[in-house]
Amino acid sequence: MSCQSEINSSTQQSFQSQTEEQAIAKWESQKYSMFIHFGAYSELGGIWNDERVEYGYSEQIRAHGNITKEEFREVASTFNPVNWNPDSVAVLAKNAGMKSIVITAKHHDGFSLYETEYSDFDIIDATPYKRNIIKKLAEATREQGLDFGVYFSLIDWDYEHALPIxxxxxxxxxPQHHQFNLNQVEELMTEYGPISEIWFDMGKPTLEQSRELKEMVKKHQPNTLVSGRLWNDQGDFVVMGDNVSPDFRMGTLWQTPASMFDETWGYRSWQERGNPQEKAAEKLRKLVKVVSNGGNYLLNIGPRGDGSIVEFEKEVLLTIGEWLDKNGEAIYGTTTSPLFEQSWGTVTSKPGQQFLFLTDPPENGQITIEGLRSEPTRTYLLSEPSRSLTVNQNGEEYSIDISALPETDMVNVVLIEYDGELEYVPATTISLSADNNYQLTAENAIDYHSLSGEDYYTTEPTVVEREWFILNPEKEEFLLRLQYPSDITVKKLEATINGNPTEISLDDRIEPEPSGNFVKEVGTVYLLANDLNKIKLRLADQSNPHKDLNVEGLIIELQ
Structure with missing residues (x-):
């Protein structure tokens, strides 16, 4: 009997009835999930021939320890994780406040934690354990109401037709290795029930190979999100570098993968672990930073070779979970705030609510917010709703007295509640130029980014959208006019003014002005007089949402 027929039917039906938009919204709202690096390498714990392998991640010990294929297969023959308890792992994730689990179904060494028809180097055929870890964890995860995802390495150090280490x-x-990957991915997509995300990693596939793998996934599970490490801009969400969160605003779905320690993801027996409370505070601040910028945080654990969870890592997760019990409303289902990053911390949003994370509270006990116009109906400490805070308003500057808040190694969260739409004045608001028009340029825009590239080493940040704000224009009707240099290669752009899109073609260029710039009059557009106006610019063709806007030198004029 296949695993597919054994999964809970209501879970399967619910997954299948989702639209693509609903699946994306659900994934984006999770914010915080568990990553698990577990495999035959866990048996070694970062040690080979009685010596520490100190270079590189311990899950890649076969490469860094110069272990032969035959030697590593012998390691797998002793891999017997009798203390692995999928139910306990799923309960831990839930108690930690995590919303899904993603596990290494197959890492670079080619060892699979599930039974595969296409290799004998798997948990059933190559080990004394002989139980399908992926199947049992998928069932336990869904039993706890969490989503389940899998990691799959595009490189394989065991497969005879793959390139060597x-x-x-x-x-x-x-080509033979690509077909092997297609076969194994199809197994994961058809035999283990609904998969929320598939986390590809490393390798340098061609564009066609990346497309074929994505098509394979979507053929069987249209609602499975594909990680950006499928490369060639074929991912549904961008994956940042290991333990990296961007210092710029993102404009696409994205995720930060994080390990407990920068040195490794897989279990390392000799790792210096330190104080679990300090580690929890460190990882919580990184979670807050990622979520405030609109991303998801995927925090890893590395079980021992016997399958047990390292007590230090468990304590870290449960400490963060305790904080989330009281403050999770500020994390789950939130969006980025127009107030975004402040000198004292960061901010997330929900309708009628702004959550202020005091990651760096000032010594004077007063935090200020510039540009906020909405009148607070109530301001209080999220973890203690009865603790109201005093707010003083001076024009468009708000001052909140936090001097009485309890000291904590974690993060205090202040909630501002207000009625209606958030009213604010962005610091980047554009004023009339000396020529009595509004000039929108790269210098006065807010840039939103993605990542684009062919593999791990060529992927770089791209600007995918620009945003401008105009406050209180004295009229409604404006002429939209473009100036741009001759080397701009973009053919079509989309300008959206207060939610109303206008497509702009740059194909019909006229002779350039003496300045050397081309000029194009697009036509009449309308702003909201005596109000805040939001103008966005992106590529009209969104088939590749990670592609660079590439319009340096473009000036948008509203006359």
Whole structure:
């Protein structure tokens, strides 16, 4: 009997009835999930031939320890994680406040934690354990009401037709290896019930190979989100570098993968772990930073070779979970705030609510918010709703007295509640120019980014959208006019003014002005007089949402 027939039917039906938009919204609202690096490498714990392998991640010990294929298969033959308890792992994730689990179904060493028809190097055929870890964890995860995802390495150090181990893990995928990957991915997509995300990693596939893998996933599970490490801009969400969160605003779905320790993801027996409370505070602040910028945080644990969870890591997760019990409203289902990053911390939003994370509270006990116009109906400490805070307003500057808040190694969250739409004045608001028009340029825009590239080493930040604000224009009707240099290669743009899109074609260029710029009069557009106006610019073709806008030198004029 296949695993597919054994999964809970209501879970399967619920997953299948989702639209693509609903699946994306659900994934984006999760914010915080568990990553698990577990495999035959866990048996070694970062040690080979009685010596520490100190270079590189311990889950890649086969490469860094110069272990042969035959030797590593012998390691797998002793891998017997009798203390692995999928129910306990799922309960831990839930108690930690995590909304899904993603586990390494197959890492670079080619060892699979599930039974695969296409190799004998798996948990059933190559170990004394002989139980399908992916199947049992998928069932336990869903039993706790969490989503389930899988990690799949595009490189394989065991498969005979793959390229051999290299120093950079970004090798091309030979045709036979690509078909092998397609076969194994199809197993994961058809035998383990609904998969919320598939987390591809490393390798350097061609564009066609990336497309074929994505099509394979979507054929069987249209609502499964594909990670950006499928490369060639084929992912549904961007994956940042390991333990990296961007210092710029993002404009696409994105995620930060995080390990407990920068040195490793897989279990390392000799790792210096330190104080779990300090580690929890460190990881919580990184969670807050990621979520405030609109991303999801995927925090990893590395079980021991016997399957047990490292007590230090469990304590860290449960400490964060205790904080989330009281403050999770500020994390789950939130969006980025126009107030975004402040000198004292960061902010997330929900309708009628602004959540202020005091990651760096000032010594004078007063925090200020510039540009906020909405009248607070109530301001209080989220973890203690009865603790109201005093707010003083001076024009468009708000001052909140936090001097009486309890000191904490974690993060205090202040909630501002208000009626109606948030009224604010962005610091980047544009004023009339000396020529009595509004000029929208790269210098006065807010840029939103993605990542684009062919593999781990070529992927770089791209600007995918620009945003401008105009406050209180004295009239409604304006002429939209563009100036741009001759080397702009973009053909069509989309300008959205207060939610109303206008497509702009740059194909019909006229002779340039003496300045060398081309000029195009687009036509009449309308602003909201005596109000805040939001103008966005992006590529008209959104088939690749990670592609660089690439309009340096463009000036948008509203006359």
């Amino acid at each position: 290299s120093s950079h893990n970004s090798d091309s995928i030979p």
